Each structure stands twice: as C-alpha cells, then as structure tokens.
Amino acid sequence: MATTLPTIWKNLQAKKFEPLYFLCGEESYYIDLIENFISDNALQPHEKDFNYSMFYGKDADAVSVLNDAKQYPTFADRRLVVVREAQDFKAKDWEVFEKYFEKPVASTILVFAHKNKTLDKRTKIAKTIEKQSVYFESKKYADESIPEWITGYVTKRNFKISNEAAQVIAENLGNDLSRIAKEIDKLSVMLGDNAEISLEIIEKYIGISKEYNVTEFNKAVITKDFSKAMKMVLYFEKNPKAGPLIQILAFLYNHFSKLFVIHSTRDIKTASEAMGFKGGWMPDDLKTGTRYYSAEKTNEIIQLLCEYDAKAKGLYATANNSDTDLLKELVVRIIK
Secondary structure (H helix, E strand, O other), X not given: OEOOHHHHHHHHHXXXXXXXXXXXXXXXXXXHHHHHHHHHHOOOHHHHHHHEEEEEOOXXXXXXXXXXXXOOXXXXXXXXXXEEOHHHOOHHHHHHOHHXXXXXXXXXXXXXXXXXXXXXXXXXXXXXXXXXXXXXXXXXXXXXXXXXXXXXXXHHOOOEEOHHHHHHHHHHHOOOHHHHHHHHHHHXXXXXXXXXXXXXXXXXXXXXXXXXXXXXXXXXXXXXXXXXXXXXXXXXXXOHHHOOHHXXXXXXXXXXXXHHHXXXXXXXXXXXXXXXXXXXXXXXXXXXXXXXXXXXXXXXXXXXXXXXXXXXXXXXXXOOOOHHHHHHXXXXXXHO
C-alpha cells in the first residue's frame, strides 16, 4: 500500500520490516536512504553471507531474483533480496513476479529500488504492486523548496547555515538532494558541532564562489549589469565547474518563465500563488526583473534561451563556438 516517508522510517527504526518494498520516483535520495537502511539493519553482519542477495535490473534475471526470494533463511530469521536499478526490468520481467506479489514469502524482505520513474499505474501488475507492497513514490522537490530542505538537513547534523548560504547551495547545485547531502556531509568531517556553514566555507570546501556563481550571474543579467556579467563569463571560462552553460541556461529559463507568469497575471499576489510561493511572498530578484524586462522582452528572452540550449547541446551548427562564446553572445542579446 502507498505510504509516506515518516511512516516507513518510523517502522524501520523500530525494526518492523515488511516482506515487500517498492521504492520508486524521480528523487533517488530517499530511495537510496530507505534501501541502504534496510540493507544495513535487516540482518546481522554474520547472517549476510547466506541470506543477502543483491541484483541490478539491467543484468539480473527475473527468475533468479524470484528463486532467491522464495528461499528460506539459513541460521537467521529472515532473508534480504535487493534489486537496484529495477527500472531496467522489462515488462515481461515484472510478469514473473505476479503470483509472488500476491503472496510474498513472510521470511523474505524483497526490495525494489526503481529510480527516475514509476510503473504505468494503468497496468495490472502496477496495481498489484501498489496494493501488496510498502509502496513509496519519491517525488522531486520544487526548486523553491530546496533552501528549506538544506536548512533542515544541516540542522539535523548539528550545524547552522544562513538563508543566503542555503540559497547559494541550492541555486548552484540544483535540486539533486543526493549531491547536496554529499557536499554537506563532507563539511561534517571538517567542522565541529554547531559550526556555521558560511559563504566562505562553501567557497573553500564546496567550490562555489560567493562572488562568481550562477546565482550572482543571474542577478547581473536581471539588473542588466553588462560589465559584471561579462567578467563572470570570463571567470566561468577559467573555472568551468563554477558555471556550466547548461546549468546557467536552466537557471535563467526558470527565472524568465516566472517573470512571464507575473506579466501574464499582472498581479504579484496572484502570480506568487500560481508559482507555489506562500503568503503572497515573492523573491526580490523576480520583483527586480519586472522593472527591467517587459512582457514582450521576457517572451523574446525565453525563446532565445531555448535557442541557446539547443546550440549548447549541438543541435544547431555553431561554427565550433565554445560554451564561453555562446554565453557571451547570449549576454549581449539579452542585455544589449
């Protein structure tokens, strides 16, 4: 049956394991979190030699997985069978498990980690899985929710972080929770309890410059600061990881798409609600953008960003232009 992360987590910590778990969705962080906890805690270390099996969907034979799941434990109370990358199973592979899903072996814990997508819920097998398993769908966090998630994650690890610092991490690492968590975990090795993760620490250990990053580049474009934007383009040329072109284009597209919503509604509060912000709140950079870019210009820039995204991916002939060349052209066409 479909359930929530807090419910699953509470039961796992109480060592209440179920015979069948189906973990799916676009956000891999929580899928890995649940699967790793089960793998680490369902069996004692000495029980794993005879009672633990790991498969990968691309290489696994569904019949072999099924046979392992049907076996009874050896010198232990349970067996554990984990299938990672289960999204690589074909439709016919799932049919092999149909009868097993109806009545799984009580002494086996069978876990499917099905990343990046879900099953077609219109199919019979998908309905059976959702009904018979601990079914969890891990959804991607909205971009505007990432800073809050970062703050919560940092707090749980006995650190502090300012809203500005959380925003910088979110806007430069995107909404990949696994990557964000990995970077913050690295800091936990270096910092003492209750230390604050400052912009200086982020720059030193994560490699995001407090002056030259995707967020600051966006601000320069928003305020039509041509000189600053071009300086940052040159910095990105020497430090490609600080400002990947595809990431910059995605960030700008996200911003100008929201500007388009504001211009279309002609009301900040209505636009705020349409974009999922709470209480009519609106980020300052969006308010600023409406003063610098008209509805017509905003629409033109959105089309421009689509064009340069295609060029960056090699879909158009670009006369061997580098990412830096494309970014320079884009800045000129947006601001000038």
